Amino acid sequence: MELIMNKGSEFISKVIYPASDESLQPNTICDGDTSKINFFKTADLNKQYRLQLTAMHDARLDNVTIAVVPDAVWTKGRQVSESDAGNMLILFKESYFRTHIYPDKCAWMTHELAHCQYRLNCKTEKFYQKKLKTYAYTDLQSNHPYPNNLVEQYAFAKQFQFLQKQGIHRVEIHGFLKVFYSDEDFIFFDRLLDEIFE
């Protein structure tokens, strides 16, 4: 998932960076509901989530900040994760993040880490934002460059490849995507899944 949608930017600016002081660091927030947001570095992830971090093979990602946001202040609806790659920040909805039996079975952590990795590979935020608006499959009839853009193509590819290595079948990936995306988005997903599960 990504931050280009206004709802995401609004959420991060209001909940994570509520003050006008742009230098405010996430871990200095201590007022109201935001005090319940739990921040830590990816280097401190538990064993189950660490598997996804190590699979990225990129030490630069050890310094990404994870914010676990209580459901009561989560405004992204059904979406369970969000990245602010420019600030090396990944947000998770608490109830999803703390699922015990099969935590993050959809590998959204990999997806969001891939956003951060893509941003690290871009020299500037402007360049990253440009890639978010650049169509990935230009022959597809998309009305807007989400999710059919270069950054999402990269992030979803990493996510699907990780799941594939875990023995997850294409049909299961299709199933969980249905929860979050509309039929028209599957023009993009089916193409990408074709490439990975060829």
Ligand SMILES: [Zn+2]
């Ligand atoms: Zn994304």
